[in-house]
Amino acid sequence: MTGSILPVDDDVATRSAGRPLLEVRDLRTYFHVMDGVVRAVDGISFSIMAGETLGIVGESGCGKSVTSLSIMRLLDMPPAEIPSGEILFEGRDLLTMPDEEMRKVRGNDIAMIFQEPMTSLNPVFTVGDQIAEAVILHQGLSKKAAWDKAIESLKAVGINNPERRVKQYPHELSGGMRQRVMIAMALSCDPKLLIADEPTTALDVTIQAQILELIRTVQDRTGAALMLITHDLGVVAETVKDVVVMYAGRIVEEGSVEEVLLAPKHPYTEGLLGSIPSRGKRGERLNVIRGTVPNPFNMPPGCNFAPRCPYAFEPCTQADPRIGDANPPDVACWLYTATATSPTPPRVRPRLDLVEALG
């Protein structure tokens, strides 16, 4: 490399043109616990362009929340440790940023919605207080202006009578309403990236659809990029453009929603698709992947998924496939290596109801 290709222009817009808004490179997040080390996130890379949407999908415990908390630097260290990786946000590495600067990124540039609306709001402060707090901090508004902004953002997430709601405490609101408040709070500072960690899991089915719809519309309206974490491929189909599938702290498959849902390559993805209940029957598991997530202290040799994989053959128990190794490079599975002799290639099982959802 020569010096001539280094950016010489200080204008962020020019410099970051064509560059992802968020780029995670080889992120590893480990937990040091009594029994040893849990490699909750074990070398993942992905990126999101400004204004784009990315879904992160995987079974419970595969490291989705740890990924988002690593990006926000909200993990307690120790027990957590990030031994390697870069998290570039607008070209700056969040992992090496001084605390004070990271604080300015949180809530302002990157906002987060959590899984548990019932417990994610502070019970002793009014909703308005909690929204206004962030606005005062990041935008330097006066108390009065911040309060007006809180009312405005409640209105923007479809809360009726925001002038009254703003003065209420979280316990006076339903779960769906609280999640709307969380969304209002996250959007109040116009973040460039919104991370939603299973925003609908804790809600009733009917409310789930409304909240997803809301996230979709506000994302569209504000132009913020969206990173949506879920274990439900059905949710992904309706909400995002690209998907990353995680298993045991790794990315096993990635691609556009159409590619991943209609032509899944990894047997795990196929299994996830099989376990989505059909439309209108959500909440009722159809076909769960057999076996359980491997014990973090006793990972199987070779591919982590091999013990559960219906297609496993010899190479799977010998070497560990990493994404990029196979051909095509967007799946981590030995079935796709040029040299391997695959016993049965995974059958592609498009889900008609999901095709419908994709439009």
Added chain:
Amino acid sequence: MIKYIVRRLLGAIPVLFGLSIILFAFIHLLPGDPAATILGQHARPELVDAMRHRLGLDLPLWQQYLNYVGDLLHGDLGRSFVNNRSVVDDFFVRFPGTVELTLAALAFAVGLGIPMGRWAARKPQSFSDGFITVVSLVGVSIPIFVLGLSLQYVFAVQLHILPASGRIDPRLQVPYTTNFLLIDTLLAGRPDAFVDSLRHLVLPAIALGSIPLAIITRITRASVLDVTHEDYVRTARAKGLTEKRVDGRHIMRNAWLPVVTVIGLQVGGLLAGAVITETVFAWNGVGKWVVEAIEAHDYFVIQSSILIFALIFLLVNLVVDIGYAFLNPRIRYS
């Protein structure tokens, strides 16, 4: 809110009524005879009988009780057998001493316990956490009189840096108006006397406050640790708030709730402990007065002062509960 207060006050009536029966029964179970105590060991039996009649002690117990309650309902809490002074009047002469002592002990316990608990919670399992845990365990396990006597021995007898007993040096001659010496000395424009009474307060306040200090430290630590892992604390951090604000506002406002409840519960223990502390430190308060009354079989003083004490205890608890409701919006309107 007003409705709630009225309901609580009405609820106090049966409690006080029940207490009056228990107290009455208990006092009359005490061995000894007030008439004999007043007249001395060698009084003639006729005189003792005459005295018993004068005091109304020759009536059947149930009648004595009804007379007592009847007087109570008229606002008459009786007179001392010993000096014939009104119990209410004397109570309010003695009570400020107890209030001063109790508040000082509470200020010591809260003022030190909360920062210590927060400090211990900052790094659980660290050396400072372990140290604070041990100190607070020791704190709850030392009886007040042992601690009181030890403090007197070390700081007054050996080191001579603090007075051993009493509320103020009697040579200072400060006029009593409110009987709160910290106030009276200031009203009299006597900073020297103010400092002196403050110095007298130190040892008894530490002796009385050590148990609540230990309990408040423990509960603060546990409560802060609990709240620290709540989802809403993570939300507060995710908003980009400073650690100071997350800690001072989002954590402490919630961590306070159990601490306030426990402080309220400590008031009962403090009033009980005050009886012992006042005796050890010759502190002129209600506790010492009640102990003297028990020794003298001074029935009305014992009964009425304990009843007033109980009423005050109930009122304090009510105030604590209102404070709790104020801090906790979840129960504010229910």
